[in-house]
Amino acid sequence: MPSFSFHVTHTSGSARRGELHTPHGVVQTPAFMAVGTQGAVKAVTHRDLDDLGAEIILANTYHLYLRPGAERVGRLGGLHKFIGWSKPMLTDSGGYQVFSLAARRTVDEEGATFRSHLDGSEHLLTPESASDIQARLGSDIAMVLDECVEYPATYERARGSLERTLRWARRGRDRFLRTKESETSLFTNPGQAQFGIIQGGTFPDLRRRSVEGTLDIGFEAYAIGGLSVGEPIPEMYDITEQTAPLLPPDRPRYLMGVGTPVDLVESVARGIDMFDCVLPTRNARNGQLFTSTGRLNIKNAEFAEDAGPIDAECACYTCRHFSRAYLRHLFQTGEMTSGTLNTLHNLHFYLDTMRRIREAIVFSTLEELRQNYRRIFPAVSADPTLERDPK
Amino acid sequence: MPSFSFHVTHTSGSARRGELHTPHGVVQTPAFMAVGTQGAVKAVTHRDLDDLGAEIILANTYHLYLRPGAERVGRLGGLHKFIGWSKPMLTDSGGYQVFSLAARRTVDEEGATFRSHLDGSEHLLTPESASDIQARLGSDIAMVLDECVEYPATYERARGSLERTLRWARRGRDRFLRTKESETSLFTNPGQAQFGIIQGGTFPDLRRRSVEGTLDIGFEAYAIGGLSVGEPIPEMYDITEQTAPLLPPDRPRYLMGVGTPVDLVESVARGIDMFDCVLPTRNARNGQLFTSTGRLNIKNAEFAEDAGPIDAECACYTCRHFSRAYLRHLFQTGEMTSGTLNTLHNLHFYLDTMRRIREAIVFSTLEELRQNYRRIFPAVSADPTLERDPK
Numbered sequence: 001m002p003s004f005s006f007h008v009t010h011t012s013g014s015a016r017r018g019e020l021h022t023p024h025g026v027v028q029t030p031a032f033m034a035v036g037t038q039g040a041v042k043a044v045t046h047r048d049l050d051d052l053g054a055e056i057i058l059a060n061t062y063h064l065y066l067r068p069g070a071e072r073v074g075r076l077g078g079l080h081k082f083i084g085w086s087k088p089m090l091t092d093s094g095g096y097q098v099f100s101l102a103a104r105r106t107v108d109e110e111g112a113t114f115r116s117h118l119d120g121s122e123h124l125l126t127p128e129s130a131s132d133i134q135a136r137l138g139s140d141i142a143m144v145l146d147e148c149v150e151y152p153a154t155y156e157r158a159r160g161s162l163e164r165t166l167r168w169a170r171r172g173r174d175r176f177l178r179t180k181e182s183e184t185s186l187f188t189n190p191g192q193a194q195f196g197i198i199q200g201g202t203f204p205d206l207r208r209r210s211v212e213g214t215l216d217i218g219f220e221a222y223a224i225g226g227l228s229v230g231e232p233i234p235e236m237y238d239i240t241e242q243t244a245p246l247l248p249p250d251r252p253r254y255l256m257g258v259g260t261p262v263d264l265v266e267s268v269a270r271g272i273d274m275f276d277c278v279l280p281t282r283n284a285r286n287g288q289l290f291t292s293t294g295r296l297n298i299k300n301a302e303f304a305e306d307a308g309p310i311d312a313e314c315a316c317y318t319c320r321h322f323s324r325a326y327l328r329h330l331f332q333t334g335e336m337t338s339g340t341l342n343t344l345h346n347l348h349f350y351l352d353t354m355r356r357i358r359e360a361i362v363f364s365t366l367e368e369l370r371q372n373y374r375r376i377f378p379a380v381s382a383d384p385t386l387e388r389d390p391k
Numbered sequence: 392m393p394s395f396s397f398h399v400t401h402t403s404g405s406a407r408r409g410e411l412h413t414p415h416g417v418v419q420t421p422a423f424m425a426v427g428t429q430g431a432v433k434a435v436t437h438r439d440l441d442d443l444g445a446e447i448i449l450a451n452t453y454h455l456y457l458r459p460g461a462e463r464v465g466r467l468g469g470l471h472k473f474i475g476w477s478k479p480m481l482t483d484s485g486g487y488q489v490f491s492l493a494a495r496r497t498v499d500e501e502g503a504t505f506r507s508h509l510d511g512s513e514h515l516l517t518p519e520s521a522s523d524i525q526a527r528l529g530s531d532i533a534m535v536l537d538e539c540v541e542y543p544a545t546y547e548r549a550r551g552s553l554e555r556t557l558r559w560a561r562r563g564r565d566r567f568l569r570t571k572e573s574e575t576s577l578f579t580n581p582g583q584a585q586f587g588i589i590q591g592g593t594f595p596d597l598r599r600r601s602v603e604g605t606l607d608i609g610f611e612a613y614a615i616g617g618l619s620v621g622e623p624i625p626e627m628y629d630i631t632e633q634t635a636p637l638l639p640p641d642r643p644r645y646l647m648g649v650g651t652p653v654d655l656v657e658s659v660a661r662g663i664d665m666f667d668c669v670l671p672t673r674n675a676r677n678g679q680l681f682t683s684t685g686r687l688n689i690k691n692a693e694f695a696e697d698a699g700p701i702d703a704e705c706a707c708y709t710c711r712h713f714s715r716a717y718l719r720h721l722f723q724t725g726e727m728t729s730g731t732l733n734t735l736h737n738l739h740f741y742l743d744t745m746r747r748i749r750e751a752i753v754f755s756t757l758e759e760l761r762q763n764y765r766r767i768f769p770a771v772s773a774d775p776t777l778e779r780d781p782k
Contacts, residue, residue, distance in 0.1 A: 039720065045708075068723075072716075076714070305467060323467070323473070325467055333454075335431045336730055337431045337432075337435070340436060
């Protein structure tokens with residue numbers, strides 16, 4: 001058995017239902033990855049994630065590189081062993097966080113030089129070091145280092161950036177493959193796969209150029225990066241729709257940092273198989289909840305004596321046991337349990353959305369699901385600035 | 392069946408093994424109550440508490456009175472329904488927190504006038520209102536309003552305070568009984584019991600006087616208050632040893648705000664049946680853990696690459712799944728999960744200590760358990776100021 005494989009079991013239009021095999025188990029796709037930035041999904045335990053049916057989580061290379069350090073994680077046997085999570089895990093390249101540091105980083109051909117947000121110490125992240133760090137972390141899926149261009153960006157800026165991303169992709173892939181051959185011991189997870197990342201901003205021809213160059217290098221699979229960074233939602237959908245079909249049909253397609261519940265359905269309909277986003281977890285801690293009838297802010301005074309659950313249609317632990325009145329009280333009083341119960345609910349909503357999506361692909365009812373989600377979350381779909389948060 | 396009853400099933404010296412029946416179920420005694428100040432035990436869910444085997448929790452009247460308000464809780468059907476906890480619950484009288492406000496409260500014969508720590512608004516807590524508030528909250532056990540004297544206090548100060556506490560106890564008991572007869576609808580839990588509180592500082596004759604006066608009034612059961620407020624540990628043990636046998640043998644005896652693991656064993660050996668303390672939960676959030684070999688501070692650098700569990704002898708979720716290295720990482724990075732996993736461990740240690748105590752009473756091995764705990768936690772037993780925190 002190969003340690004990494006993907007096969008599509010059903011299609012419905014451009015949407016695909018599939019299975020992703022990794023060294024730590026199988027992921028049903030389309031899949032949503034909860035974000036566990038520092039090796040923990042905020043406010044919930046691994047046991048909670050298991051109960052929710054989470055099959056894969058994401059961890060951030062930037063944060064883990066700084067604390068506790070990739071070499072330390074390597075000595076402790078890799079990220080799975082270190083954090084006690086035995087299912088599939090993906091790590092990003094660290095690039096997105098470094099580029100988010102803005103004033104505290106400079107980028108040149110060699111890589112990105114940045115100052116730690118923790119102690120100001122200076123570090124250099126290169127395509128090679130991003131590969132080595134992730135080899136030590138031992139995630140099931142590593143991401144190659146890319147440059148994520150801001151929005152809006154001029155054509156020239158986006159083109160220059162994507163060409164650098166291609167050169168970095170070549171270096172990162174070479175390092176990954178050479179290390180696998182000659183320095184196997186660096187990998188705490190010998191079956192680790194590496195995904196390439198498509199850039200090119202909001203310019204269709206640059207996206208096409210990025211796909212060609214990245215496929216030339218060749219990765220186990222491919223992600224679409226540089227979206228959900230502030231561009232209008234229709235533009236995000238358009239770029240996804242144009243880019244996804246250019247990617248190999250027998251490999252999973254990962255849309256990075258996306259998105260709202262509607263975005264998930266809309267993007268699956270355009271051929272996407274994997275997602276990650278902090279929206280369900282971060283919003284939960286801010287009291288913003290997703291329900292089968294739309295959004296709900298648990299802070300609102302109207303819920304102070306509301307004995308009903310967040311969502312009468314929801315089967316999550318929170319909705320089965322607690323009232324809006326109690327959840328509002330926990331939020332108002334700053335109880336940690338507020339974050340936990342809200343996160344359990346939002347993650348359930350997201351993972352349940354993915355279950356519905358997978359079912360809808362099999363039964364060819366994805367269009368109905370899409371109309372339903374558009375109806376439930378109209379404002380979000382129409383207004384790109386509303387409570388969106390790419391990372 | 393009476394809604395509140397207690398019977399002793401085994402004794403061993405002064406220690407008692409028993410069963411406490413309440414409107415919301417049975418509690419095996421000696422019992423430890425985790426503190427759920429605002430209607431939630433910090434950092435853990437009710438499901439976690441169930442898994443840990445918690446049979447009773449405590450909630451704070453002062454906090455719930457201010458937020459969300461006793462009348463609101465009453466309209467929502469009482470505290471059990473409001474917070475979604477179906478097992479036994481005890482509420483304190485609110486007095487301890489009010490007296491802790493120091494500069495922000497004045498006490499006279501009528502009651503305690505205080506300013507809210509939230510918005511500075513002025514409130515008056517009287518023996519009558521403390522009874523009414525708890526009737527609305529509907530805990531299984533309500534506490535009568537008492538005055539808790541600081542340590543050290545002069546004999547005259549302690550005597551005056553205990554006499555006032557006795558007058559308040561009479562008023563609080565009268566209100567409780569009259570309301571039960573004529574205003575049943577105020578009680579969201581008609582089977583609520585009310586405990587009296589013994590005061591008298593560190594003066595044995597005042598403690599005796601307090602017991603006589605409080606028994607004269609007559610409550611479902613009795614608590615020993617005013618200890619664990621800074622007095623030397625041997626003094627706390629002495630007062631407990633002298634006071635407990637004066638209380639009716641057929642009623643549970645509750646030592647308020649106590650204590651360390653050693654305190655639990657030592658106090659059970661002196662005839663105590665119930666405890667509450669923030670120590671396991673608060674210390675957990677500060678990274679201070681209790682283990683079968685003593686205390687452990689998860690912050691310490693020595694644990695940075697320690698792949699072992701907090702306690703190799705411990706069967707809790709945290710110890711079965713996570714390393715000291717990971718738990719240190721979670722603490723260092725400020726992850727909420729740190730508080731959750733540490734709290735699960737410490738509460739397990741406390742509840743497991745109570746299980747061992749109950750077993751030791753049945754098998755007459757309490758003295759061995761006591762020697763063992765004294766050996767494991769020597770410094771704490773000897774030094775009263777070491778990380779103690781009464782409330």
